Amino acid sequence: MDWLQQFFLHPVSLYQGAAFPFALLFNYLCIMDSFSTRARYLFLLAGGGALALAAMGSFALLVFIPAFCTVVLVSSLGPQEVHRRTFFFQMSWQTLCHLGLHYTEYYLQETPSTRFYITLSSLMLLTQRVTSLSLDICEGKVEAAVGGIQSRSSLSEHLCKALPYFSYLLFFPALLGGPLCSFQRFQARVQGPSSLCSRISFWALTWKGLQILGLECLKLALSRVVSEGAGLTGCQQLECIYVMWSTAGLFKLTYYSHWILDDSLLQAAGFGAGLSSSPGEEGYIPDADIWTLETTHRISLFARKWNQSTAQWLRRLIFQHSRSWPLLQTFAFSAWWHGLHPGQVLGFFCWAVMVEADYLIHTFANLFIRSRPVRLLYRALTWVHTQLIIAYIMLAVEVRSLSSVWLLCNSYNSFFPMLYCILLFLLLKTKHKFN
Incomplete structure (x- = not known):
């Protein structure tokens, strides 16, 4: 019954529970008028990065790299080709990581690290957000910053345009689990006025x-x-x-x-x-x-x-x-x-x-x-x-x-x-x- 023990020993719930106070803090800060939109994006992104490092260790790079590449593709490709390119890249990356798991389990006959399992689970959720975002851009539901990387804008302007995408792909409430949240819903939540911030029903x-x-x-x-x-x-x-x-x-x-x-x-x-x-x-x-x-x-x-x-x-x-x-x-x-x-x-x-x-x-x-x-x-x-x-x-x-x-x-x-x-x-x- 080793496979059964392997299924239940994932500490994802512990990390999700540890992120709970920060989720409450984010909701509280959104009610404050002094918490700007950019600060909200940065809070979610920083929380996602910290949670990834805590849960995955060095394997977090396997999540950070495709997130960065997706933002580059979204910012440089046209709406008609962005979905095909991002889909191919993300599924290729995820498949290579799964092949690494196959190699460890079936060829080396070794038990992979628990952190690697968590990384693969997070990668699968990242694939959902990546493809959902690219489909929204392809269908005209989301307007992408086309040509943002190729334009002559300053580095700070490039980062400001890319910040919502980075934050969406790595925001901590959905990094390790949870229902798929569309980019439209995510953006409406972050950019919404403080008066419309949802009060928590305890x-x-x-x-x-x-x-x-x-x-x-x-x-x-x-x-x-x-x-x-x-x-x-x-x-x-x-x-x-x-x-x-x-x-x-x-x-x-x-x-x-x-x-x-x-x-x-x-x-x-x-x-x-x-x-x-x-x-x-x-x-x-x-x-x-x-x-x-x-x-x-x-x-x-x-x-x-x-x-x-x-x-x-x-x-x-x-x-x-x-x-x-x-x-x-x-x-x-x-x-x-x-x-x-x-x-x-x-x-x-x-x-x-x-x-x-x-x-x-x-x-x-x-x-x-x-x-x-x-x-x-x-x-x-x-x-x-x-x-x-x-x-x-x-x-x-x-x-x-x-x-x-x-x-x-x-x-x-x-x-x-x-x-x-x-x-x-x-x-x-x-x-x-x-x-």
């Missing part, structure tokens, strides 16, 4: 703190059950289903706790739900919708609600621009963005097939199931099946070694995605006959 933050405490208690209780169990290597037959479900539940509790903490940090800094959106811009989207995730009987809905801001980002970046097989391309890019570990390739490919099957299964079910008792029974069975398939996908994505992936595929747990694959094949043939 009751809301207290409620989030209680949620985190409850999730951590549940995680502690479930972790004892999982640690005392046989695990994937020692389980037998139907016991493996229980091991998969309980382990996936532990993963979900950890994600929920992290997401609520990240959301609290953004809200403490004033970038949360209380900030009004500009016309045409989507409002604040928190990552955790626990009620929907735990009650839905639709895999497709789970995919849209799991890590919501990332799902929206993938939809905008890949799905809406794909001419053929958009669903498969979106999940394939998600596997690439996550690092292309063997389990991730299996998990995201399986997830894409399951979503496609989900659409067909529920479409046919809505056509033929009319009785209310039968419909309730159908919803209960599909809820159980959805939770087990999601547990299978989650374990496939989180495990690192090929041996663990093979154990999962060779267990009784593979029955659940295989059933949906068979139904997908049969319903596609039926659909073809109807057409």
Whole structure:
């Protein structure tokens, strides 16, 4: 169970908690008229740099370098070419860093530094902000300082124009986690008048703190059950289903706790739900919708609600621009963005097939199931099946070694995605006959 320990030993929560007082301080200073816009940008940037050095050490250069190169590209390229160039550079850089992780884990058979894991996680979030900014410029939502680097302005003027971009890419409330904040929303928050600065609801933050405490208690209780169990290597037959479900539940509790903490940090800094959106811009989207995730009987809905801001980002970046097989391309890019570990390739490919099957299964079910008792029974069975398939996908994505992936595929747990694959094949043939 080394991979399970590796997942839970990340000290990201500690660094996020340490940044919380500075987020409150930033929100308080924004209310003061003496805190200028430039000072706000510098405060967020300095906080991001300090947090990166504290959490990543020397690996922070792997985040600083692409952020600097992105600002150079944004300031020197035209709106029509900025997205393609920045996307290619950022994904190439991130892929090289992930290949370094592969080399350490699979070739050298060594455990990478925890700081390196944190750096890769921060790089993935940086990729979101980079591509979101470049898409906004390409679509005309944000006006870029084109030619800023090439012009004959002084160095101080260049830095003033680049400061908002630097600050956005490295601002500390979103450096290590949190929902994707668009550049428009970020700029509106920083440049907004002090009279419009959002007041912090301490009751809301207290409620989030209680949620985190409850999730951590549940995680502690479930972790004892999982640690005392046989695990994937020692389980037998139907016991493996229980091991998969309980382990996936532990993963979900950890994600929920992290997401609520990240959301609290953004809200403490004033970038949360209380900030009004500009016309045409989507409002604040928190990552955790626990009620929907735990009650839905639709895999497709789970995919849209799991890590919501990332799902929206993938939809905008890949799905809406794909001419053929958009669903498969979106999940394939998600596997690439996550690092292309063997389990991730299996998990995201399986997830894409399951979503496609989900659409067909529920479409046919809505056509033929009319009785209310039968419909309730159908919803209960599909809820159980959805939770087990999601547990299978989650374990496939989180495990690192090929041996663990093979154990999962060779267990009784593979029955659940295989059933949906068979139904997908049969319903596609039926659909073809109807057409």
